[in-house]
Amino acid sequence: MQIEWQKEISQRKDALLADLTEMLKIESVRNEKLGSKNAPFGPGPRAALDKFLEIGKRDGFAVLNVDGVAGHLEYGTGIETMGILAHVDVMPAGKGWDTDPFEPIIKDGKLFARGSSDDKGPGMAAYYGLKLIKELGLPTSKKVRMIIGTDEESGWRCMTHYFEKMPLPDFGFSPDAFFPLINGEKGNVSFNVDFQGGNGAGAKLLDFSAGLRENMVPRDAIAHISGIELKEIKELLTEFADDKPIEVEALEQNERIEISVIGRAAHAQEPKNGENAGTYLALFLKQIELGSGAEQFIDFAADYLHEDSRMDNFGLHFSDKTMGDLTMNAGIFNFAAAQGGRVTLNFRFPKGIGASQIEEALAKVATKVNAQVNTTGKLQEPHYVSIEDPLVKTLLGVYERQTGNKGYGMVVGGGTYGRLMKRGVAFGAMFPGTPDTMHQANEYMLIEDILKAAAIYAEAIYELIK
Template sequence: MAIDWKQEAKKRQDEMLKDLTTMLEIESVRDEAKGTKDAPLGPGPKQALDKFLEIGKRDGFETVELDGLAGHIEFGQGDEVLGLLAHVDVMPAGNGWNTDPFKPVIKNGNLYARGAQDDKGPSMACYYALKMIKELNLPVSKKVRFILGTDEESKWRGMTHYFEKMPAPDFGFSPDAFFPVINGEKGNASFFLDFAGQNDGEVELISFNSGLRENMVPRDCEVVLKVKDKTPIIEAFDTYVASHVVCGTAYVENNNLYLHMIGKAAHGQEPRNGENAGTYMADFLQQFNFGGDAKAFIEFMAKYLHQDSRMETLGMSFNDEIMGDLTMNAGVLNFEAQKGGQITLNFRFPKGMDENDLAKGLANFKDEYHFTLTQGDVMVPHYVSPDDPLVKTLLDTYNRQTGEHATGKVVGGGTYGRLMERGVAFGAMFPDTPDTMHQANEFVPIDVLVDACSIYAEAIYELIK
């Protein structure tokens, strides 16, 4: 019997949107300050995990929850296991929203909310694909585990905990990227540059705050300055803002000068999609007479980080023919008078290099700019051959439903797909879908979710029948 996958997905649109709305209303931002034994990453991620598992149990699936950090929804029988790896945590909403980020709104066929595109919308489309197969009572020969993590936007502790407790699936994909298929992901490493607090120039840097997460291009930058003559700086700031893509305001309060600059947020995997308010602010401030570590903090950002995501100025640029460029995102930029400052750099690196090359390149500037260097977590590059049956099946399904002749791609983003040796990322965004991940006014077109659900359903069935 031929199955009209698109029609079956369309039948379930309203029900899918209802469940998705429920998930989007949960502010599942990691907040370990409110963590408990049952909810180690804070109440939001745990609530979202519980709700998704509750939806699975409601629909007749077997579910497992692991210590408030991860869980799975299980279907089918067989020795082999297909893993579908998704996440319920979201990035902080940040500023610049036209609507409440946790009160989903549909406008002009688009669903607006934090997590609509990353990753609750795609996750729900993939879940409904699995539900469709169950409801159609199709014969299967393999087991499926729809696995949910709670910390994808940070250190992956949820999924790490899951794989410590449960065996890894034999193969699978993560619905947390783009179609046609992502069969290669760059490595991921962060470095922290710490500056002392000496701050004895004509202009004193009281504070500099920009960025929410290392994998997010900062939209906002707030600076407080202590300076006798404020007028020249205010006038220069107005001129700078008027001639660049950023906007901003300057005002005086409690005899200090406050500067607020607004750029454009974007996912840190491709910093060129955003406008980094922090490095723009440094570019503006470098003309003034700061001193000591404050001067080094500002000058390093302005000279080496501003509009240089390929690290050419630092002499660290690198390209691999298959995986592309090394990229860098200056994600969190903070300084406080007397206490010091920190610059957090997030790198996406292709095969052919590793974190030691990055550390060596940055260390060349430690003495000149008087910072200490610390390495954070590292993920190595991941690649699955285009000849793998998994990749071929996913591509064949996508091309059959879209009429395209697409091939696999490599991205700088890191998805749960890399946790499986034969794991990739698959959808849910199409090549022409606007990328609003990690941005204000994040949205997903409803027809994208329905079409993705259709592709997921056929692909999953092809992999487990």
Template sequence: MTINWQKEVEDRKEALLEDLKDLLRINSEREDDKMTADAPFGPGPKAALKHMLAYGERDGFAVKNVDNYAGHIDYGEGDETLGVFGHMDVVPAGDGWDTDPYEPVIKDGKIYARGSSDDKGPTMAAYYGLKIIKDLGLPLSKKIRFVIGSDEESGWADMDYYFQHEEAPDFGFSPDAEFPIINGEKGNVTLYAEFGGSSEGEDELVSFHSGLRVNMVPGTAEAAILVKDTVTIAEMKEHFEAFVEKHPIEGTFVSDENAVAITVIGKGAHGASPQSGINAATFLATFLNDYSFGSAAKEFIHTAAFIHEDFYGEKLDVAHEDEKMGRLTMNAGLFKFEKDVQDGNMISLNFRYPKGTTADQLEEGVRAVIGTAGVKIIQDDRNQEPHYVPVDDPLVATLLSVYEDHTGEKGAEKVIGGGTYGRLLKRGVAYGAMFPGYTDTMHQANEFMELDDLFRAAAIYADAMYRLAK
């Protein structure tokens, strides 16, 4: 039986696009202050999860919502289960958008919205792949379970809860990365440098804030300062304007008597590739490092300036490289300092590390370099170790074969720093939906997905699921 998967997608592309638009209109950012027992990650992730599961009900699938943490859409029967993992939560939209991030806009063959490429667009492409298999009544020897999460961008508490109540599929993939395939993912752990709130000195740091998530390069940073000499304020402003002129940033400097407010604008990016962004916080700290802050404020600014552009952990003396998995990367994502507040002042250091080192070794190394009596180094309790599925595994071989058949291009294995639900399974990988040469806008302003890529991915997903489960 020969199936023209591209034609099947073409027949459904308008419906796919309308379903995706409705999903993108839901602001599904996690909101901790609005969490309830019924909405464990806030109202947005719950609404998006229920909306996605409602598509499954509409189309006649067996559907289960697991207490608004996660859910699944089932098709077929068999002793083995193929799992496909997508997620409905998104990182905060942040600033710098040309359009409303939650009102999808189609322009120049692209759909713009938060979640369009990470991960609502790819999830919808994969869902329509499953829908095509069901619509055609294709016989399967395995069950396909499409699992929908709602906390992938934060702590994966959705999957922790889900697997406490549901069995894990035997093998599978997540449409949340790149083609041809991602069969290896670096380890992922976050360390926090914690500071006190004292701020004595010739200049006084009142506050410093930057960042939205540990896995995002902060695109903006703000600091409030008290300067005791108004002449110094004029000099500081001149110094700042020269600093901005010299570096790839923008900024504002506002003063009122002895109070100064400084804002720096850089460029956000995915925390797995910190070198592709412009970290506004470390640039601001580098500027402020020339001034005379005291005690905890001095330690905070000095530390933030010290790690400026330390993308590979070289200054922190934890650099490491593996032949297959590549180099360790480090993203400084969250910065908070409030004068006279003793708890909560911190800088987050998110590491994506290859085989050959461990989270504990990273913690030990960082503590040796920047840990002092006034700076505590704390390891987050969630550590994901490096993950790899061999290229000769039948799952990997089949997915590469499907990619090659649809594109005419040779497929090859790849390891990334980003973490996907593919690593939830021992035999789990990430598979699309971004094609080689794509423009990466994940976790950035003006996120988009190419419509041609969206539809081409849907055809690949349909064929891949059928070959794996027939």
């Protein structure tokens, strides 16, 4: 039976975009302050999970909601189970958007909204691939479970809870990354570096904040200082920012000076793609004598973190031939004169190095600035599936047939649900050459790419379960 996958998906374009639009309108950002027993991560993630399962139930799939944190829709029968693991939670929108991030809009063939490329767009594309197989009544020999999480952008507690109650699939993929295919993912660990508070006798750092999540390069940073004239700050700031890729501003507010820096957000898997507003602000403030814990907090950020994504300043530059570099992202900065400060650092590490070595290198530097290193309790070891695995070969074969381009495997610093399965990979949905706007303002996905991905997913799923 010859199936024109792309033609079949194009005939379902309007329905796919309608369902995706409904998903994108849900502000499914984790907010545990508004959480409840039925919605532990907040009402937004729960609403997005409910909507996705509602769509599946409407289309005749068997669905299961696991305590409001995860769920699945199921198709087919068989001894083996294939998993398709996606997530419906999204990163905070942040600043810098040209449109409302939760009012999807199509401009120049691009669908703009938070979650359009990470991961609601790819997730819906994979769902329509599975839906197409069901609608065509194609014969299958294996069961498929599309498993939906609501805490992927944070601690993956959704999947921890789900797999305490449900078995792991035998193999599968996550539509939450790049084509052709990701068969290797670095390890992932975060540490907090904690500082004492206080200032010296002169200028004082009252507070400092930057970053929304540890797995994002901070776009915005703000500090409030006192004991120095606004005119002096403005002169220093103008000179400082003249040759740097940032925007700056200083203004007087309630007998204190507010200094703000705007950089460029990026995913923590490659901090070089962003401009860290937090470290730039620290670099500027280093010109001012502060004293005590404030000075130590600023010195650490400016001297050790600024433009050092490879831990060169910590003496721990490390690279593996297969999995690439160890990377460090300074994701969250907070300081208050009375309470002290904290910097949260996120690391993506290849095989050959471990979390204990990273912690040891951090601790050596931390002692120099009277700080302490504490674990956040999050650790994922490196994950790798051989390029010769039949799963990998099948997926790359489908990609090559439908795109006409050479398929190949990749190793990335980002972490996807694919790593939860021993034979699990990440497969799409961003195509080579497409700008990566995940975790950034004005996130978008090309409509054409959503449809192309759905067609690839449809054929790939069928090839794996027929």
